[in-house]
Amino acid sequence: MPKPGNSAASRDIAYQVHGYTNLKKHQERGPLIITSGSGVRVRDDAGNEYIEGLAGLWCTSLGFNEDRLVEAAVREMRRLPYYHGFAHRTADVTIDLAEKLISMAPLPMSKVLFTNSGSEANDLAIKLIWYYNNALGRPQKKKIISRVRAYHGITVATASLTGLAPNQADFDLPIDRILHADCPHHYRFAEAGESEEAFAQRLADNLEALIQREGPETIAAFFAEPVMGAGGVIVPPKGYFEKIQPILRKYDVLFVADEVICGFCRTGNMWGSQTFGLKPDMIACAKALSSAYVPIAALMISEPIYQALVRQSEKLGLFGHGSTYAGHPVAAAVALETLNIYQERDVLSHVRAMAPRLQDGLRRFAGHPLVGEVRGLGLIGAVELVKDRKTKAPFDPKQGVGGYLHDRAKDNGLLIRNMVDTIAFCPPLIIGADDIDAMLAAFAKALDATTAWVGESGLAA
Ligand SMILES: Cc1ncc(COP(=O)(O)O)c(C=O)c1O
Numbered sequence: 426m427p428k429p430g431n432s433a434a435s436r437d438i439a440y441q442v443h444g445y446t447n448l449k450k451h452q453e454r455g456p457l458i459i460t461s462g463s464g465v466r467v468r469d470d471a472g473n474e475y476i477e478g479l480a481g482l483w484c485t486s487l488g489f490n491e492d493r494l495v496e497a498a499v500r501e502m503r504r505l506p507y508y509h510g511f512a513h514r515t516a517d518v519t520i521d522l523a524e525k526l527i528s529m530a531p532l533p534m535s536k537v538l539f540t541n542s543g544s545e546a547n548d549l550a551i552k553l554i555w556y557y558n559n560a561l562g563r564p565q566k567k568k569i570i571s572r573v574r575a576y577h578g579i580t581v582a583t584a585s586l587t588g589l590a591p592n593q594a595d596f597d598l599p600i601d602r603i604l605h606a607d608c609p610h611h612y613r614f615a616e617a618g619e620s621e622e623a624f625a626q627r628l629a630d631n632l633e634a635l636i637q638r639e640g641p642e643t644i645a646a647f648f649a650e651p652v653m654g655a656g657g658v659i660v661p662p663k664g665y666f667e668k669i670q671p672i673l674r675k676y677d678v679l680f681v682a683d684e685v686i687c688g689f690c691r692t693g694n695m696w697g698s699q700t701f702g703l704k705p706d707m708i709a710c711a712k713a714l715s716s717a718y719v720p721i722a723a724l725m726i727s728e729p730i731y732q733a734l735v736r737q738s739e740k741l742g743l744f745g746h747g748s749t750y751a752g753h754p755v756a757a758a759v760a761l762e763t764l765n766i767y768q769e770r771d772v773l774s775h776v777r778a779m780a781p782r783l784q785d786g787l788r789r790f791a792g793h794p795l796v797g798e799v800r801g802l803g804l805i806g807a808v809e810l811v812k813d814r815k816t817k818a819p820f821d822p823k824q825g826v827g828g829y830l831h832d833r834a835k836d837n838g839l840l841i842r843n844m845v846d847t848i849a850f851c852p853p854l855i856i857g858a859d860d861i862d863a864m865l866a867a868f869a870k871a872l873d874a875t876t877a878w879v880g881e882s883g884l885a886a
Contacts, residue, residue: 465856486712527725645679779856
């Protein structure tokens with residue numbers, strides 16, 4: 426292989442494998458190299474500035490230069506750069522963060538277990554669900570229900586929960602004991618003339634039928650994001666969780682709320698669980714927990730689950746789980762400072778004040794010839810592009826319409842994420858009215874350019 430050039434781009438191609446990237450294309454196209462950030466903007470190595478319309482990966486809630494988080498990290502790095510949670514030990518700041526999270530939980534939770542990513546938090550939830558049912562003497566009750574288009578992570582178990590084909594194809598996933606229920610996307614999956622409520626009822630009936638078919642004694646848990654993120658920013662239809670939750674209770678099925686994106690103000694409440702009246706037994710959170718400045722995630726568990734862990738670990742001699750970096754003091758200090766900032770600056774009120782500007786602004790594209798649906802709430806939203814508005818027919822994914830729009834948005838100083846032809850918006854929570862307007866204006870230009878290209882290329886219906 427020839428020696429790579431000295432440019433960062435050629436060294437990137439030579440030495441790094443990127444996630445969620447067409448690896449062949451990357452060899453020709455190379456990376457976008459981001460070198461600095463400030464507020465809601467980041468800058469690349471050529472000096473171009475972009476609004477980060479997805480807060481990185483739905484995560485940099487406080488923007489890209491929050492000094493208090495930097496200082497919290499430096500302080501803790503000097504004071505206690507590392508400690509762990511094995512064998513009765515811990516760092517003091519990790520206790521503070523656990524207490525803070527429990528005090529903020531959307532409903533009474535008992536304990537926190539820390540991990541380093543959202544995937545690991547959900548993976549741990551699966552392990553605890555199995556451990557719990559063994560503790561209760563129910564070795565058959567192990568199957569876990571997720572949903573088509575869910576995103577719960579990329580470990581072997583959580584990629585199995587994730588209901589998206591590219592996360593499973595040729596990775597030999599899903600593993601067994603994982604089931605997928607319907608995706609609650611009314612626009613895509615409702616029958617002609619079916620109301621949101623009727624659609625929600627049908628999905629709830631299907632869920633109950635699935636549980637009965639498999640045998641309720643085999644079904645352990647149901648995982649759900651309050652609003653599905655990577656599956657396309659899917660807001661559940663009216664009445665959905667009201668109809669789902671009684672079924673879970675009826676069959677003694679644990680409910681895990683995956684708040685990895687929705688947690689910490691994103692949907693207009695501190696938790697997505699509050700927005701949709703969820704009563705989960707476990708809550709996974711990550712991302713905005715530390716404004717993504719350092720990796721940290723958490724799983725909160727209810728008292729009955731904790732009590733089962735205690736009994737089982739007593740029986741076995743120890744709770745055989747833990748990892749080197751879980752509850753890392755530097756990450757804990759940054760997360761604690763992040764949560765303090767949310768409260769001191771009342772970030773929630775800011776989100777509520779800005780949400781209509783984003784949501785109304787996005788809905789102004791609803792009549793556009795390329796737009797099938799606009800959806801969202803709080804400071805998360807999406808625009809779904811279609812080939813034919815009447816029939817809702819999508820473009821052939823190979824035509825790369827969403828990718829084309831993504832690139833034109835970038836040309837106009839906006840970084841967004843296209844999930845095939847659904848364009849997601851999830852800016853830092855600190856975004857102000859002017860930057861929301863700038864983001865929407867850049868998107869409008871990109872959409873116009875895409876419309877012209879679709880026309881010229883003969884891709885239109
Ligand atoms: C809802 C949800 N759960 C879990 C994850 C996985 O988190 P991580 O990428 O930190 O492993 C993500 C990541 O985007 C997510 O959106």
